[in-house]
Amino acid sequence: MTDHETPLSEREEIEAMLAWYAMGKLDRTDRERVESWLARDAALAHQLAMIEDDRLAIVKSNEARRLPPSLTVEAALKKAVGEPSAARTAATGLLKRVREFFSAPTAMGVRFATAAAAAVILLQAAWLGTLLTDRAPTQYQTASGGSSAIADGTYALVRFADGATAKDIAATLQKLDMQITDGPRPGNIFRVRLGAKNLSASDRDTRLAALRAESNVVILATPASQR
């Protein structure tokens, strides 16, 4: 807020919100507040017409701006990917550190202790894998886990919450009678079988809604193509 911008009275707040009201961008509570004022204040209704003029002028003003010829998708892409991605930098960095570790002239005891810690991490990862396949063999299978029993169906693309454990995911899918058939794909997206092939749109949407309702476990569930 600049120095001369004092807090708004209620009417001024309504005036401020008219712009969002005109564009259908208010939530229900604010929309009803604005409409209540509009019903009893003709001057506010006059401002709505003014807002449409302003909006059109601003859109035209933006679109009239000539774009520089050097502004191209290729230039932006080249600049962006010229930088190593953070993920790849981290992975490369880890490998490099491992190599450096084993080539570094440090005490054998320290190297052994660190190697032992790395082994523990690997064992934990293996245990997690076991948890997935042993405890929920049909409810949580990746493509490599084998899913030949699931020949066809209606599918969704699902991303699970970062904090969700394998046990949580398996329990959720078991409860909903759904199975993972593929994944993880880039972005940790999984393909999940919602039910039989050619579910009606309403059945599919009901099942998607059930998935989305498990908001502690599922952060994205969206229809996927049939196959």
Added chain:
Amino acid sequence: MNMEADERLLMARIAAGDQAALRTLITHHQVRVFRFLARRVRNDTLAEDLANDVFTEVWLHAKSYEGRSSVSTWLLSIAHNKMVSALRKRREESWDEDKAGEIADDGDTPEIATQKLDKAEALRRCIDKLSPQHREIVDLVYYHEQSISEVAAVLSIPEATVKTRMFYARKHLSELMKAAGLDRGWP
């Protein structure tokens, strides 16, 4: 699949290092990001550099996108932060953001500028005379169609401040129109 889900998937692919997904994102958003920056910094070369920096930031930090706002809001937020940093740096080099706006203008007073223009053109001229902050918020609302909460996220300000700033931006615009001989009956 709705647009929001499409955007989340696109961001997930970028986070996984998919350059084709980044290309799609740039194709969809580059012009709007550029226009947002250009309207504020009033220097096409700088706006273009900053717009490219926005997509570099996306490529490097796509994993930090948590899906709490739309992708366009997130991009505008990155653009705003980069613009603020760039303008701060320029100010330190004796460049003033408001002066930049003045230099880009043609020097006419609103009265002279609007004498030969129709109402719509006069309105556009007056919009260009708004302060950078006011121009930014009307652009975000009217052109980029950002909601109150989205503007708050882009500018990192409270929602109450968004409303206050929008109120005074509209008020100042009407005052400029009045000064240009086009009294709209408000304020």
